[in-house]
Amino acid sequence: MERWQKVLSESISSLDELALFFPIDKDLLLPVVRRYPFRITRSYFSLILEQGDPIWRQCVPDPSELDQDHLSIDPLNENGCSPVPGLIHRYPDRVVLLASSVCSTQCRFCMRKNRMGGEGNAWSFGEPAMEYIEQRPSLREVILSGGDPLLLTDDELEKMLIRLRNIPHLEIIRIHTRTPVTLPERITTQLCRMLKEHHPLYVNTQFNHPREITPSSVKACLRLISAGIPLGNQTVLLKGVNDTPEVMKELMQKLLVIRVRPYYLHQMDMVKGAGHFRTSIQKGLEIMTYLRGHISGMAIPTYVIDLPGGKGKVPLFPDQVKRNGNMFYLRNDLGEIVEYPDLEE
Secondary structure (H helix, E strand, O other), rough: OOOOHHHHHHOEHHHHHHHHOOOOOOHHHHHHHHHHOOOOHHHHHHOOOOOOOHHHHOOOOOHHHHHOOOOOOOOOOOOOOOOOEEEEEEEEEEEEEEOOOOOOOOOOOOOHHHOOOOOOOOOOOOOHHHHHOOOOOOOOEEEEEEHHHHHHHHHHHHHHHHHOOOOOOOOOOEEOOOOHHOOOHOHHHHHHEEEEEEEOOEEEOOOOOOHOOOOOHHHHHHHHHHOOEEEEEEEEEEOOOOHHHHHHHHHHHHHOOOOOOEEEEEOOEEEEOOHHHHHHHHHHHOOOHHHHOOOOHHHEEEEEEEEEOOOOOEEEOOOOOOOEEEEEEEEOOOOOOOEOOOOOO
């Protein structure tokens, strides 16, 4: 067992363990973890300063997850965009390969939370997905996601990368992972040495709060960068975590300093079990307006909404949005006008 696997095995994953550190109402949280199990690596858990703080909200179960609402277990229609198990094909030239169905820390806001211990089944990578990619010359890019693809062993990941690199029409491989934040021990010298053999390869990670930028997470990022891997960051706009201009400014500035390019700021998806994390679109636009005047353009991400029903991502810019009351009207890459209901705050 490698060190990172041992660290992972020591994660906090029961209410009894959680109660050793903070006073909690186990009876209140038990129905939550029965539906949405949790796991928190000890390194990420150590960033919590107090109950309810931005780190706590991202990883500790909350009764609000069981609130009855109109939200969907699959808001982006990933099932409908999945021609074979373990693969999502939404755009003409790229696909998402769900290489893993587990994460080191289970984020409470995850848009796939209902497939990772909740309603529905966890996706897993399989041969039909790889054959689908091999048989379609129009595909130029594969995004490894999950779960977290870096929870595969080095050997498992290398076999997958070799197979993908043997497909003539594939040009780019992208890995989406949160391990630099939640399990920095996973970014080993051996892993980076292996990844270096499969360029062009890109990694997008997810820092959501300045406190997540620690000596360990910085070291993990620098190892990937030293292997020639460009790093991008996809932040999710989360109520009570990073929904103020000052926090977002600090996060984006610090990311630029450690050479992680702010890529996307995601509007929180309308996913069942995570509605308490949603902010209004207006809140996001106000943050973007503030950033434009207070930090370098290199540190400003693109604010995007992933449209319901698998209609794709749409960038949002201050003063360039059509709305009627709390309803936004957004145009996707196909020219379709899609309604998106905003929250009233």
